[in-house]
Amino acid sequence: MALSHREKQNMKSSVLKTRREVVSAIICSYPGGRECAAARIGLALKKFDNHAYENNSSRPLSDAQLYQLEQEAGTQHFPNYVAAMYGGLFVPVADxxxxxxxxxxxxxxxxxxxxxxxxxxxxxxxxxxxxxxxxxxxxxxxxxxxxxxxxxxxxxxxxxxxxxxxxxx
The missing domain is CATH 1.10.287 (Helix Hairpins)
Structure with missing residues (x-):
């Protein structure tokens, strides 16, 4: 059985230190990049960039939006980041x-x-x-x-x- 994209990504994944790094990593991992990520969550590219990078006093992307992007990107940056904030580990539970x-x-x-x-x-x-x-x-x-x-x-x-x-x- 070949490793999935998520398993390959987790082999070399490191826990990121800031939420901004997490958002950037998710966007970089998203198939099609930021244009496709923006379209997926229903935002115009400029508005997406403002929320993603918290420009022009824009609120950050929500946890639900990050979850949605990570599900398609096959990454786990955000849960790893949150778990590390509490000194723990993120362990996905198998179905x-x-x-x-x-x-x-x-x-x-x-x-x-x-x-x-x-x-x-x-x-x-x-x-x-x-x-x-x-x-x-x-x-x-x-x-x-x-x-x-x-x-x-x-x-x-x-x-x-x-x-x-x-x-x-």
Whole structure:
């Protein structure tokens, strides 16, 4: 099973630090760019730009508008940003109806790849014998993405193999 656009994006995704960075990343990821994003949420391009970049005292795009754009772009910048504000991780919950053994294998491979990213960041940082603040941030970001993927994998396993009869075995 090939990785979806969302899974590929999450392999290298980092948690953005400001809402403005999040909005910009969502727009850059949107198929067709800002023109198509503006059309999707029903705004003229100039008005969209004003809201997206908070120009001319325009209120920012709403959370619902960002959600709508991210659903089509296949990104998760906004929930990652909000979770990080609270010191947490965003973990998407798999749809139990879509789970099967192939999907579980895909989740497992995704977790392994993300763990490899953590190990690569550590190895890269240790090349000079010490870890800088920037390197530590990259390591922890990769670790957070790995932990979120692992948590999603564990939840999916529970959902897939849960005893549906309600009785103990």
């Amino acid at each position: 139990p109806e879509s789970l099967d053994n192939v999907e579980m294998y895909t989740l497992s491979v995704n977790v392994a790849a993300k763990r490899g990213c953590v190990d690569q960041e550590i190895a890269k940082a240790l090349a000079d014998g010490c870890i800088s603040e920037t390197e530590a941030e990259h390591i922890l970001n990769a670790h957070n993405l790995h932990m979120a993927a692992r948590h999603a994998e564990v939840r999916a396993a529970i959902d897939l193999y849960r005893n549906k009869s309600g009785g103990a075995q």
